[in-house]
Amino acid sequence: MSETHTSLTPVTLRQTDEGRFRRALHSLIHGRVLLYLALAVIALIYILPFVIQIATSFKSDADAAANPVSLIPEVWTTAAYRRLFLNSDFPVWFKNSVIVTLVVTAGRVFFDSMAGYALSRLRFPGRNLIFTLLVAVMSVPMVVLLIPKFLIIKTLGIYDSYLGMILPLLIDASGVFIMKNFFESIPRSVEEQAMIDRAGTFRIFWSIVLPMARPALVTITILSFQGSWNELSHFIVSTQSPALTTLTKGVASLASGQLSAGSQYPIKLAAAAVMTIPVAVLFFAFQKRIMNTSEGSVKE
Structure with missing residues (x-):
């Protein structure tokens, strides 16, 4: 009867370690990407109302009523600030x-x-x-x-x-x-x-x-x-x-x-x-x- 004996060579061990390292690195990067995406979504939800506030302050009354959540005014105007500081x-x-x-x-x-x-x-x-x-x-x-x-x-x-x-x-x-x-x-x-x-x-x-x-x-x-x-x-x-x-x-x-x-x-x-x-x-x-x-x- 012949007996088969398999031994791990240094090359095989190195390849195994490299594979484990790649899998761990891939898992770490994947986890960080998901974390950053979640943080970005939370930050966007938190910041968006403030951005809308700034954009709306430079709109005309008609533009603000017609497009209340638009981030870009149709016509940029400082009329609201002038009225605020000069007529109030x-x-x-x-x-x-x-x-x-x-x-x-x-x-x-x-x-x-x-x-x-x-x-x-x-x-x-x-x-x-x-x-x-x-x-x-x-x-x-x-x-x-x-x-x-x-x-x-x-x-x-x-x-x-x-x-x-x-x-x-x-x-x-x-x-x-x-x-x-x-x-x-x-x-x-x-x-x-x-x-x-x-x-x-x-x-x-x-x-x-x-x-x-x-x-x-x-x-x-x-x-x-x-x-x-x-x-x-x-x-x-x-x-x-x-x-x-x-x-x-x-x-x-x-x-x-x-x-x-x-x-x-x-x-x-x-x-x-x-x-x-x-x-x-x-x-x-x-x-x-x-x-x-x-x-x-x-x-x-």
């Missing part, structure tokens, strides 16, 4: 939003960082209770607080004023929460030398710890700017005078028919497009620095 209260709305947003953003960055530092570093009675209440406030829908907020503003005599628009927004529970968590990630050793030199608590916070919290500060700045710029419900219950109308209230009034009867979409979408620009510019300018914790690390 839009500049007043824009000014009010800029004033309120800048003051609220600066106030939130300062007060949120101080409160976060106090909750993370200082030991005082009721500290844990305060933090628990802070987290509880974050879980409460803001619409529930509108009536109490209105009553407090009226009682303090600051209704229909810049103070009433700004003061209740100067501190934010989520901002305090973010700052507290970031300060806790900074080693206490960075403050020991200042304590030896008898530096005060505020001096340590301001000169040593706060500069290390730059990533968290950038995050708080962007979130505060976006939140106050897009705020609507608070301004509804805190103001009544047309002279104090912000962009959110003004654009909402446009959508409900002010300045444009019927379906005159270009002026409405032009207002929405201008309103979007400041937040978009701020986000794209600082997006790489949002919570980049490596900037706050301690070098040994």
Whole structure:
């Protein structure tokens, strides 16, 4: 009887390994292509309404009504923007939003960082209770607080004023929460030398710890700017005078028919497009620095 013996030569082994590698590479490329296609579809669904908004803002009223989702206007015109800036209260709305947003953003960055530092570093009675209440406030829908907020503003005599628009927004529970968590990630050793030199608590916070919290500060700045710029419900219950109308209230009034009867979409979408620009510019300018914790690390 003859016995057949098959052995794998180095060439056969190499061909087998190459085949496995090709199959794995093909599978990986196929999976990535499907992933990128899915991401592209999601991005298109998300971006398309914004593109339609920009295109419609440069249409005539008749073109917008006849071709509402067309991406290319029949005739490019800036009539909606001219009417918005020259024949409406839009500049007043824009000014009010800029004033309120800048003051609220600066106030939130300062007060949120101080409160976060106090909750993370200082030991005082009721500290844990305060933090628990802070987290509880974050879980409460803001619409529930509108009536109490209105009553407090009226009682303090600051209704229909810049103070009433700004003061209740100067501190934010989520901002305090973010700052507290970031300060806790900074080693206490960075403050020991200042304590030896008898530096005060505020001096340590301001000169040593706060500069290390730059990533968290950038995050708080962007979130505060976006939140106050897009705020609507608070301004509804805190103001009544047309002279104090912000962009959110003004654009909402446009959508409900002010300045444009019927379906005159270009002026409405032009207002929405201008309103979007400041937040978009701020986000794209600082997006790489949002919570980049490596900037706050301690070098040994």
